[in-house]
Amino acid sequence: MTPTPVLELKNISKRFGGLQALKNVTFDLYPGETHALVGENGAGKSTLMRILSGVYSDYEGEYILDGEPTLLRSPADAQARGIGMIHQELSVLPELSVAENVFLGRQPLTPWGSIDWSKMYRIADEELGHLGFEINVKRPLEDYSLGIQQVVEVLRVILSGARVLIMDEPTSALSPAEVERLIELISTLRQQQRSIIYISHFLEEVMRVADRITVLRDGQKVDTLKQEDTSVDHLISLILGREVNATLPSATEHEDKQTLLEVRDLCSDAFNHIDLVVGAGEVLGLYGAVGAGHFDVARALFGMYRVDGGVIILDGHEFPQRFSASYAIKRGVAYATESRRKSLMLEEANYRNITLPHLGRIARIVPNRKREVDIAEPAMQMVNVQPPDPHNAVGKLSGGNQQKVAIARWITFPPKLFVVSEPTRGMDVGAKNEVLGILRNFRNDGFGVLVVSSEPETVLAVADRIIIMSRGQIVSELENQGNLDKDALMRLL
């Protein structure tokens, strides 16, 4: 490594009112290096990232860029100095062509001042080729997968002159194959002497891409380690600050499970001939890559995806061909989506989010606020929402706690079948284990649980049986008795 770092943070501290978000954090980044930033939700990763990318300019400590103390005034300022940010939620315009997205805001012009389309297409094509992607740059970006869209965003940031790329959870929405390609892309970028700050919850990925890893906990730096000096388990213990018990609460055996949900030959435009059975007291995992149609199966069970044919029988009741979400709720189906933003009212109080699906049962016309709170409180306690204030707005909770609220809303009037999509997406290790434990408890109480996910770890950790979907079809079904591993699932895709 060269002796001068591209970027250096010295003794950075940042407060939000009474909350010390960062305390004396030191961080450096060398040319051509990939430096990962890991830590639990709330450990200070996002705050540090916002300081790095110029969002926050009021902090204590020194920001040194190319050996000179600097104050970045805004993200645009950071961009101008070569620090580019790739957000978890991409900022691409899906309706525009690939090339237009690559040159967003900086289209090459002809001498007459009109857009030089041929030059734009040529350069976009070349540059994508350098990164190892052969795609038609004239087609709209929405025709391509999320992985490609991300590559386009990366390219755009690079072409705008970024030497330092900050990637925030770049793989959270990618399929395993796309993750592989992203990892290749990162090594290409490294060869081009670009520096990358890589923020991720997926420690195995971090171990594969990073040269060095900085662990944050409670706003402070725990350590910066070279990749070869650490391991996933070691990182987990640093992140949590304690030795971890990797095993989840073990399952009590339910033999001769009663069939709770039976789905026969369910078809729609996103999936075909889906047959599955969930027993009472069983967790069924439905696993597939992003776009395999498994999330749409979950929606269909809740009446929110249009099916063309097939039968859904819950507890002996056959559902009509078309039914509403409120019908599904009445019949005992609970559904937590993969997107918390879509399922929770972030600006509303916890208790209102929890009672919303059941208002009709709580009161015919006028809901009594005190009664609502009385219902919400024990539900929040049962899943351990922190802080447990029912009047707090959901949006003020951390991601993991928001997910717990999304689950808590179904506890008061217990469902028969609990359908959960991506229960642990974007969560830190601690919150993940907690949520999976809650799902296990549902199962041990005799509910049926259907976990729909594209994260192999999640399905493997919690499901008794796993059904694997690919391109809208069921391709395989496995018993999960601790004998399966990630590779097995990924190979079956």
Place this chain on the structure above:
Amino acid sequence: MTTQTEAVPGRTTQAPSTTEIWLRRARALAPLWTLLALGLFFSLASDTFLRPINLNNILVQVSTLALLGTGLTFVLLTGEIDLSIAAMVTFVGVVAAHLFANLEIPEPWPTLIALGAATLLGLVNGIATTKFRIPSFMATLAMSLIASGLAIWISQGRIIFEISEVSRFFGSGRVGDTGIRVLTVVAASALLVAFLVLRYTRFGRYVYMTGANKSAARLAGVNTDNITIAALVICGFTAGLAGLVNVGRLGSAQPQVINSFLIDAIGAVVLGGTALTGGRGGIIQTVFGLLIYGTLRNGLDNIPQIDPFAKEFITGVVLLFALVVNVVFSGRSSRDRT
């Protein structure tokens, strides 16, 4: 009955500083400050502004607007808009007067039929918006043409001068010997009922949730289509009430649409602090918006030095300023977080 949970509302997780709390409260009350500032200004600038007669005048002047604003609040809270209300006012007036004067149908039928017709048009708005997925902006714009077109067609473009006692009672009657006008009472009752419904009922909760996050509301089993339809139906109904009151006030049914009704109603509701994007606001806010509007319009009339041709311009400037103060400041607190 319950002893343990009594303490719940008082519990807080992290105590923000006292100044912060006061600042937040002061921001939330921005419309009140605006109203007080305007009131103070006009009472100093004009001798006549603060007289009881004039204050009553303000109430009378905003009553029609209040009826329109009541229904519109529901619609804006669900995140939709209704551009047909001004045309509905005209339509209802013409229908009621036509049935009474030209077809000689006895009351209360003309009033009831006209109100029913407006409600029905609201239903059409709702169905077009939800079942046919036409943006409410376009659906109600078309409805605005339909309603005003019907008004012109039915009346054959002529003003109907003969109106029923019922209309007259609504528009210019007084309550007993007091100076309080019936239309003020009608408007106040509509606002009160709407307030109770939005604040305390299940339906009211669904209205807010539909506007705040439609997909989340649907995932919680709320039939958001029905809620949107209901909001547009309510808006049609209150626009109908406004139409009846308006005919009674004017003493005749005119086939021309008074477009300022639409702009003023949207202006007042938004000025109060109800978001155009839905989910935030309410009747209290609308009341403040109406009073600010009424005070501004009336106050300018009470200062004889002002060039009457400049009033519209001044109103616009003050409104824009008030909007900046109200919407930006009170909206900021909830948008602080990233």
